Amino acid sequence: MTGVTTPQGPVERVPVLEVENISVAYAAARGAVRAVNNVSFTLHKGEALALIGESGSGKTTLALALIRMLVRAAKVTEGRVRYVKNGAAQDVLGLSEREIRRFRWSECAMVFQGAQNAFNPVLRLSEQFSDTARAHGKGDRAWVKRRTLELFKLVRLDPERVYNAYPHELSGGMKQRALLALGVLLDPQVVILDEPTTALDILTQRAIIDVLAEMQDRLGFSIIFISHDLALAAEMADRVATMYAGEIIETGTVDDIFYEPLHPYTLGLLRSVPRLSGSQDLISIPGSPPDLISPPPGCKFHPRCPFASERCRSEAPPLEDFGAGHLAACWHTDRVVEARQGLWSDGAVVTRG
Amino acid sequence: MQTSKTLTGPPPLESGWLSRVVSSYAVRTLLQALLTIWAVVTFTFFLIRLMPGNPIDVYVGFLMNQSNLTYGEALQQAASQFSFDPNASVFQQYLGYLGDLVRGDLGTSITSTGTQVVDQIARFLPWTLFCVGLGLLISFVLGMTIGMLIAYYRNSVLDTAVSFFASVLGAVPDYIWGLLILVVFGVQLGWFNIGELRGTYDPGLTPGFTPAFIWSVVRHAFLPVLVYVIGTLGSWILNMRSSTTSVLGEDYVNVARARGLTPGRIATTYVGRNAALPLFTLLAVNIGLVIGGSVIIEELFVYKGIGSFLFFSISQRDYTSMQGVFLVIAVSVVVANILADLLYSSLDPRVRIEGER
Numbered sequence A: 001m002t003g004v005t006t007p008q009g010p011v012e013r014v015p016v017l018e019v020e021n022i023s024v025a026y027a028a029a030r031g032a033v034r035a036v037n038n039v040s041f042t043l044h045k046g047e048a049l050a051l052i053g054e055s056g057s058g059k060t061t062l063a064l065a066l067i068r069m070l071v072r073a074a075k076v077t078e079g080r081v082r083y084v085k086n087g088a089a090q091d092v093l094g095l096s097e098r099e100i101r102r103f104r105w106s107e108c109a110m111v112f113q114g115a116q117n118a119f120n121p122v123l124r125l126s127e128q129f130s131d132t133a134r135a136h137g138k139g140d141r142a143w144v145k146r147r148t149l150e151l152f153k154l155v156r157l158d159p160e161r162v163y164n165a166y167p168h169e170l171s172g173g174m175k176q177r178a179l180l181a182l183g184v185l186l187d188p189q190v191v192i193l194d195e196p197t198t199a200l201d202i203l204t205q206r207a208i209i210d211v212l213a214e215m216q217d218r219l220g221f222s223i224i225f226i227s228h229d230l231a232l233a234a235e236m237a238d239r240v241a242t243m244y245a246g247e248i249i250e251t252g253t254v255d256d257i258f259y260e261p262l263h264p265y266t267l268g269l270l271r272s273v274p275r276l277s278g279s280q281d282l283i284s285i286p287g288s289p290p291d292l293i294s295p296p297p298g299c300k301f302h303p304r305c306p307f308a309s310e311r312c313r314s315e316a317p318p319l320e321d322f323g324a325g326h327l328a329a330c331w332h333t334d335r336v337v338e339a340r341q342g343l344w345s346d347g348a349v350v351t352r353g
Numbered sequence B: 001m002q003t004s005k006t007l008t009g010p011p012p013l014e015s016g017w018l019s020r021v022v023s024s025y026a027v028r029t030l031l032q033a034l035l036t037i038w039a040v041v042t043f044t045f046f047l048i049r050l051m052p053g054n055p056i057d058v059y060v061g062f063l064m065n066q067s068n069l070t071y072g073e074a075l076q077q078a079a080s081q082f083s084f085d086p087n088a089s090v091f092q093q094y095l096g097y098l099g100d101l102v103r104g105d106l107g108t109s110i111t112s113t114g115t116q117v118v119d120q121i122a123r124f125l126p127w128t129l130f131c132v133g134l135g136l137l138i139s140f141v142l143g144m145t146i147g148m149l150i151a152y153y154r155n156s157v158l159d160t161a162v163s164f165f166a167s168v169l170g171a172v173p174d175y176i177w178g179l180l181i182l183v184v185f186g187v188q189l190g191w192f193n194i195g196e197l198r199g200t201y202d203p204g205l206t207p208g209f210t211p212a213f214i215w216s217v218v219r220h221a222f223l224p225v226l227v228y229v230i231g232t233l234g235s236w237i238l239n240m241r242s243s244t245t246s247v248l249g250e251d252y253v254n255v256a257r258a259r260g261l262t263p264g265r266i267a268t269t270y271v272g273r274n275a276a277l278p279l280f281t282l283l284a285v286n287i288g289l290v291i292g293g294s295v296i297i298e299e300l301f302v303y304k305g306i307g308s309f310l311f312f313s314i315s316q317r318d319y320t321s322m323q324g325v326f327l328v329i330a331v332s333v334v335v336a337n338i339l340a341d342l343l344y345s346s347l348d349p350r351v352r353i354e355g356e357r
Helices: A059-066 A097-106 A125-135 A141-154 A159-163 A172-183 A202-219 A230-236 A254-259 A264-271 A310-314 A333-339 B002-008 B013-023 B025-049 B055-067 B071-081 B090-102 B117-152 B157-171 B174-188 B211-248 B251-258 B263-300 B306-316 B319-347
Strands: A015-028 A031-044 A048-052 A074-085 A088-091 A108-111 A190-194 A222-227 A239-244 A247-253
Touching: A015 A059, A015 A222, A031 A059, A031 A074, A031 A222, A031 A247, A048 A059, A048 A230, A059 A074, A059 A108, A059 A190, A059 A222, A097 A108, A097 B251, A108 A172, A125 A141, A125 A159, A125 A172, A125 B263, A141 A159, A141 A172, A141 A202, A172 A202, A202 A230, A222 A230, A230 A254, A239 A254, A239 A264, A247 A254, A247 A264, A264 A333, B025 B090, B025 B319, B055 B071, B055 B306, B090 B319, B117 B157, B117 B211, B117 B263, B117 B306, B117 B319, B157 B211, B174 B211, B174 B263, B211 B263, B251 B263, B263 B306, B263 B319, B306 B319
Parallel strands: A048 A222, A048 A239, A108 A190, A190 A222
Antiparallel strands: A015 A031, A015 A074, A074 A088, A239 A247
16 A cells, blocks of 8 residues: 555654754844744654744744745845755755645645644535545546555544544544645645644543554655654654754754753753653743844854853854764863753653653 | 443434424424514504504594595594504403414505405515516626626736726715615706506506517616615625625635636636625625515505505505514515525535535
């Protein structure tokens, strides 16, 4: 069956999406809002990359730039996005309007936050699946129906009932699952999930995450997972990138980021997660994200950083490799290493599932 | 658990079928419609009798002017010609009228003795329905298209210009437009020979599906239809603009773009269809308004439809004819509302009538 492959075992390091030095700016009355700044990362086949960070850190803008869905006021000011399929690379930012339309969903699907309104209220789900397929030249009705029912089963929906249903006849969790099914209808290599579980209750969240893990296992797509829910990110992702003020300031494996963070901001995020045992005090990060029109000089995090020195105030630290792909942009990683002692000493519950 | 059983058990049989019938959509709608029509009929019945004068007074005045009769002679002649007894109590008249109405009898005209009101209505109504229907259809389609277009290009020069133009259209009543068109294009520029355009078609033509007759009908209907279009277009444009603007911000439109759907498919099925929904409710309201408004427009263009007939009947105090026309207007509003409901529910599954799928 198309695309239902099972890449079990270690992830092969085949790149599917290479993002190089991409920057995005919004035109505002006061000047350019540099929402994404010089971001680079590579997404490999079958890999799940989590982008974490506060609201306004540029996660969603970055994702929208990848499928060229930015609002009119926003422009990609520099950088390159390469999409690789079967060894052939495409320059996503150079595609024509028609090509980018074809690219969306069939190569890279984006599941937005708030699935409650993601479906056209006046069309049956079956119609919304078939018009998606038709828009990408896959008009074979029998194939679309078979594939749709199969995917409904995969996301644990009652295929026959949901197929003929209107969106308002489904619950929130059902809509989210239907949207996930729609997301992989055309067997994309990359699925971007923007806060896929916000606005759902905790049990439904659980169910969605399970379904997602199973789907990825069966279909082998790569995931870019945008979240501010660290526990979820820890569970879903293979690799994590922390974003702050439009920049990736630390990236590494889940274990790197959650057990051996090297950037004070990542450490701050981890400390602000409540623990079940409640033995450790929650420490929030003081201050608020910087103004992206005129960001502070040097390291953008320095006004909120407990370890900031004179150097941080004048010189921006580069993203440096601290071994085995664990990158961080900080002058004082040694102090972070010191400070992170005892981070999970209370036998924390945020562990990999 | 005795109590819970009685609580959840089926309701007694005899009230069961009755409540089912009453709650069925068709029956409920029909009852509502009848109630509405009865209320309008009753209201207008008494209202028109509150107008100063009655058919005989009007005719007496006419006779006295025309043939130099004395008041007594004129009164005698008028009373002998009209099937109207001014001495019967209003309530008696009302009961008699209702009784006739239930039997489907709208009565005979008071002033045009011997003419059935039904025949008068059958003669004049089709022309009004034709003009109003065509005018509304054109302005609805045109307004939705333009409104959607400027919503897509909102805040552009085009949008600003069209929105301004639409506000002006909507702010001026349709009879002012009618007068303007008559004076400017008919009298001053002489583009239309308005004398020739009186009536619904050229005199001397036999009604039928002949090119000459159809062309004549089109020419005579052109100006009234134009006025109906102009009078309603502005509100369609502005309503569709705001409706489309809000739909364009909906998640499902954004997701549709991310799904790589073609811009055409998104514009019609995702934006257009959802944005048009609230306008169908307005359509029903408008049909009633425009039929009511046809009184002045038809009088202005001397178009022999139900509106100009009503105007004539009012001037004659022809109670039965007036009642007939008001009944027709009430019925057409009620029917238009039911049709709009049905249309709406077939377009929007969320309000689909229960029992239907």
